[in-house]
Amino acid sequence: MAVDTTNQIDKMQQLAVIMSAKNFDASALIQTEFFPDCLQNLNTQQCKSVCEALAEPNYSSFVNKKGPLGGYTPLHWMCIKNEYDLIEMLLVKCKADINSCANLGESPLFICIKNCNLYTIELLIQHGADLYHRDIYNRSLIHWCAYTGKVILMYYFEKYHSINNLNDVDQFQQSALHIACASGFSDLIMYLIDRGDIDFFLKDFNGNNCLHMAAKCGLSRICWILTKQNKGQCAKLIGDMNNQSQTPFDIIRNEKGSQYKKIRDWLRLEAKTNKYLLYNENNYDKKSDTLYSGSSSSLLKIKKGTFWLNWNDDFKMRLDWYTRLFVVLILFVIPMLINRYLIYPGELSLIKGIVGFTTYIGLFYVMVGQRHRCTHISAYQNPFYVGLIVNLFISNYSSYYLIILDYNQFFTLLEMTKVGLALYHNLFFYWVLTSDPGKCKESHKKPDGTSYELRDLLKLNAKDSKGGKDSIDWLTDPPSFGGTDKPIQLPQLFFCEPCLKVQAVPTKHCKLCECCVSKFDHHCLFIGKCVGLKNHRLFMLFLLSALISCTVFIYTVYTYFYSFNEGLIASNKDKKDEDKIDFIYVLFTSTDHVWLVVLLLINAFIIIMVFFLFMFQIKFISLGYTSQIRPPVFFVQTNRRMQTLFGSVIHRLENIFTFLFESCDSNLELYFKQQREYNLSITSEKPIALSYDPYPRDNFDKKSNTQLLLPKENPNKQFEIDLD
Known part of the structure; x- marks a missing residue:
C-alpha cells in the first residue's frame, strides 16, 4: 500500500x-x-x-x-x-x-x-453534431436548454433546427416546463407557455405537475398564469394530487414567506369559486375535508373569516384595480363629506381640522406603501399613481370653482389665463397618457427592409475568447455604455428574449409594459407607461405644465387666504375681543379651509417631487443621453467639448435644442453620436465580442443613414447596419 x-x-x-x-x-x-x-x-x-x-x-x-x-x-x-x-x-x-x-x-x-x-x-x-442524442437519463438537448434557463438557446434550436418537441420527457418523466418551473426560470416558463402546444397536465415520476413545482418555488404570478391557460381549463391543476396525495396547496402549506401566503390564499379562493374545478357542495364532507369523489384535499379548508364574500378571481382583480385607481378620491371625498354634514354642520370645530390632516397623513402613508405592481397574485401594473394625479387635478379644479372663484370676476384676464393653463395642462396629460413611447413591434430593419434575425446577430458578433455565459449576456443584455469593469467598445444590436426580436442597443425591454421601447428612459408610474423616444418630449412638457399648474394653484389659494384674512380683520374691528375670530383658528376649523390647506400641502409636495424629476431629466437631455443610457463619469469629464465652461454650455444647449425641435430620428442619433465618441476614447484594447470594426463610424453614409462594417476575416465583404 x-x-x-x-x-x-x-x-x-x-x-x-x-x-x-x-x-x-x-x-x-x-x-x-x-x-x-x-x-x-x-x-x-x-x-x-x-x-x-x-x-x-x-x-x-x-x-x-x-x-x-x-x-x-x-x-x-x-x-x-x-x-x-x-x-x-x-x-x-x-x-x-x-x-x-x-x-x-x-x-x-x-x-x-x-x-x-x-x-x-x-x-x-x-461539423455534424447529433441533435437527437440523449444522455443516460434520456435527456435531450431541450432538457439541457431548460436547465440553463436561457430563452435564446431554446429559440435558436426551435427556429433554426426545428427542435420543437417541448413535451418530450426524460427518464424522470420531466418535460422542459417541469424543469423551468422547478428552477424558477420565469422568462423561460413564459416562452414555453406562449408556444401554445405545451401539455400542462404532464406529471413527473413523483406525480407532480407544473403547478406543484411553480408553487414550491414561490412563483406566484406564474401559478396564476398557468391556471389561466387553455381558456381557464388548466385551473384543474389546482386539484391534481401527486403520488403522496398532495395538491399544490399541501406542498406549500407550511412554507413561510409572503409569496407562499399569496399563493395559498389564491388557491383557497379558486377552490371555492372556479367553475372548472369539479366541486360539488353536496358531496363535500366538512369533517373529513374531502373533495373530488372522496380524495383527500386541503383546498377547501378555509380560514375563519377568509373570503367570506366568495368573489371570483376576475372580479376581485378588477375591484382591486379600480380601488387603487380611485382610493385617493375616496380618501378626499369621504372626510370632506363627514366634515361638512356630520361634524357640527355650518359651525367651526377643531375636529374638522383633525379629520382633514389625518386624511393627509393617511394618504401619504398609503402612497409610500405602493409599488410598481399590485399585491394581487397576477402582479399587474399598479394604477395608484395615475389615480393620484387624476384625483389631484379633480380636487384642485373642484376647490377652485366651488370655493375660491368669485364668479363676478370670472371673465377677467387673470382668471381666464388660469383656465387656459388648466386646459393646456389637461391636454398634455391626455396626450402623454395616450401617446406611443416608441414600442418596437418587430425586429430592427436592415437597409434592404428585411428584419434582423438571431443568426444575423451571431454573424455580426465575433467569437468571444472568454466564452461561457458572457457570450449569451452580451447578446441578450449588452451594456448601453461603459457599464463594465473596464472600458470596452460597444455593439449596436442585441436579442430581446421576452420579445424574441433583434433590437438596436438604445432599446430596452420594460417588464411592466411587456414590450421593447426605443431609447427607453424609464417607466413612469404617474402616467402608467414608459417614457421613450416618441413621448419623451411630450413627457417633459407635461412635467413643465404640472409645475406651472400646481404653482398657480398655490398662488391662487394664497391670494384667497390673504383676501379672506383682510376681510376678517375688517369685520373684527367693530367686535368685542371675545367675539373676534382669529384667522388661524378659522383656517383649521372650517371645512372649506381645511380642505384647501390639505390640497396646498399636497400640491407643494408634488411641486418638489416634479421639480427634482424635471431637473434630473434636463441634466440627461443636455448631455445627449437618458437615465438608462449614459456614459461613465470618466468619459463625460474627458469629453473635449466639456473642458471649458463655454463649450459645455454650447454642447448642452445644442442637445436641448435637438431634443425639443428636431425629429425623433435626430434624437435617436444623439445616442449614436455619444456612443461613437465613447468608442473613440477607448484605444487600449480591441473590442470584446465584435468581429467588425465598430464605431467610430468613419465609413458612415449620411445619405442612406447606414454604416458599412468591414469584417476582419473578409475585408472585401461589407455588412450594413441601419441606424434608423
Missing part, C-alpha cells in the same frame, strides 16, 4: 514538472495516465500546444481518449473551457469524434449548451 502511494506521488510530481510553464512538454503530457483530465488546469497557450501535438500522426490515437474523471475527451474539455479556436482545431485537424459521450452520456454539444455558448454550439452543429 505504501509503495502504491509512493508511486502515485511520484507520478503527480512528474506531471507537475511536465505542466510547469518553463518545462511544458505537450507530447509527454499526452502519454500520461492523467490525460486528458489534466487539460482543465492548463492555460489557453498550453492547451493549444496539446491540440497541435494531437494533430500529429504519432498521437492521433489520443484524440478521443477518455479520462478517468467523468470520461471526458479532449474535445469535452475544450468545450468546458469554451476555447472556440481549439475546438475547431480538434474537429478539423485532429478529426475528433464530435459525438463521443462521457460517462453520463454528455456529448460535446450538451457541454456547450450547459456553458451557454451559441458560437461553439453553431460550430459543433456545422
Whole structure:
C-alpha cells in the first residue's frame, strides 16, 4: 500500500514538472495516465500546444481518449473551457469524434449548451453534431436548454433546427416546463407557455405537475398564469394530487414567506369559486375535508373569516384595480363629506381640522406603501399613481370653482389665463397618457427592409475568447455604455428574449409594459407607461405644465387666504375681543379651509417631487443621453467639448435644442453620436465580442443613414447596419 502511494506521488510530481510553464512538454503530457483530465488546469497557450501535438500522426490515437474523471475527451474539455479556436482545431485537424459521450452520456454539444455558448454550439452543429442524442437519463438537448434557463438557446434550436418537441420527457418523466418551473426560470416558463402546444397536465415520476413545482418555488404570478391557460381549463391543476396525495396547496402549506401566503390564499379562493374545478357542495364532507369523489384535499379548508364574500378571481382583480385607481378620491371625498354634514354642520370645530390632516397623513402613508405592481397574485401594473394625479387635478379644479372663484370676476384676464393653463395642462396629460413611447413591434430593419434575425446577430458578433455565459449576456443584455469593469467598445444590436426580436442597443425591454421601447428612459408610474423616444418630449412638457399648474394653484389659494384674512380683520374691528375670530383658528376649523390647506400641502409636495424629476431629466437631455443610457463619469469629464465652461454650455444647449425641435430620428442619433465618441476614447484594447470594426463610424453614409462594417476575416465583404 505504501509503495502504491509512493508511486502515485511520484507520478503527480512528474506531471507537475511536465505542466510547469518553463518545462511544458505537450507530447509527454499526452502519454500520461492523467490525460486528458489534466487539460482543465492548463492555460489557453498550453492547451493549444496539446491540440497541435494531437494533430500529429504519432498521437492521433489520443484524440478521443477518455479520462478517468467523468470520461471526458479532449474535445469535452475544450468545450468546458469554451476555447472556440481549439475546438475547431480538434474537429478539423485532429478529426475528433464530435459525438463521443462521457460517462453520463454528455456529448460535446450538451457541454456547450450547459456553458451557454451559441458560437461553439453553431460550430459543433456545422461539423455534424447529433441533435437527437440523449444522455443516460434520456435527456435531450431541450432538457439541457431548460436547465440553463436561457430563452435564446431554446429559440435558436426551435427556429433554426426545428427542435420543437417541448413535451418530450426524460427518464424522470420531466418535460422542459417541469424543469423551468422547478428552477424558477420565469422568462423561460413564459416562452414555453406562449408556444401554445405545451401539455400542462404532464406529471413527473413523483406525480407532480407544473403547478406543484411553480408553487414550491414561490412563483406566484406564474401559478396564476398557468391556471389561466387553455381558456381557464388548466385551473384543474389546482386539484391534481401527486403520488403522496398532495395538491399544490399541501406542498406549500407550511412554507413561510409572503409569496407562499399569496399563493395559498389564491388557491383557497379558486377552490371555492372556479367553475372548472369539479366541486360539488353536496358531496363535500366538512369533517373529513374531502373533495373530488372522496380524495383527500386541503383546498377547501378555509380560514375563519377568509373570503367570506366568495368573489371570483376576475372580479376581485378588477375591484382591486379600480380601488387603487380611485382610493385617493375616496380618501378626499369621504372626510370632506363627514366634515361638512356630520361634524357640527355650518359651525367651526377643531375636529374638522383633525379629520382633514389625518386624511393627509393617511394618504401619504398609503402612497409610500405602493409599488410598481399590485399585491394581487397576477402582479399587474399598479394604477395608484395615475389615480393620484387624476384625483389631484379633480380636487384642485373642484376647490377652485366651488370655493375660491368669485364668479363676478370670472371673465377677467387673470382668471381666464388660469383656465387656459388648466386646459393646456389637461391636454398634455391626455396626450402623454395616450401617446406611443416608441414600442418596437418587430425586429430592427436592415437597409434592404428585411428584419434582423438571431443568426444575423451571431454573424455580426465575433467569437468571444472568454466564452461561457458572457457570450449569451452580451447578446441578450449588452451594456448601453461603459457599464463594465473596464472600458470596452460597444455593439449596436442585441436579442430581446421576452420579445424574441433583434433590437438596436438604445432599446430596452420594460417588464411592466411587456414590450421593447426605443431609447427607453424609464417607466413612469404617474402616467402608467414608459417614457421613450416618441413621448419623451411630450413627457417633459407635461412635467413643465404640472409645475406651472400646481404653482398657480398655490398662488391662487394664497391670494384667497390673504383676501379672506383682510376681510376678517375688517369685520373684527367693530367686535368685542371675545367675539373676534382669529384667522388661524378659522383656517383649521372650517371645512372649506381645511380642505384647501390639505390640497396646498399636497400640491407643494408634488411641486418638489416634479421639480427634482424635471431637473434630473434636463441634466440627461443636455448631455445627449437618458437615465438608462449614459456614459461613465470618466468619459463625460474627458469629453473635449466639456473642458471649458463655454463649450459645455454650447454642447448642452445644442442637445436641448435637438431634443425639443428636431425629429425623433435626430434624437435617436444623439445616442449614436455619444456612443461613437465613447468608442473613440477607448484605444487600449480591441473590442470584446465584435468581429467588425465598430464605431467610430468613419465609413458612415449620411445619405442612406447606414454604416458599412468591414469584417476582419473578409475585408472585401461589407455588412450594413441601419441606424434608423
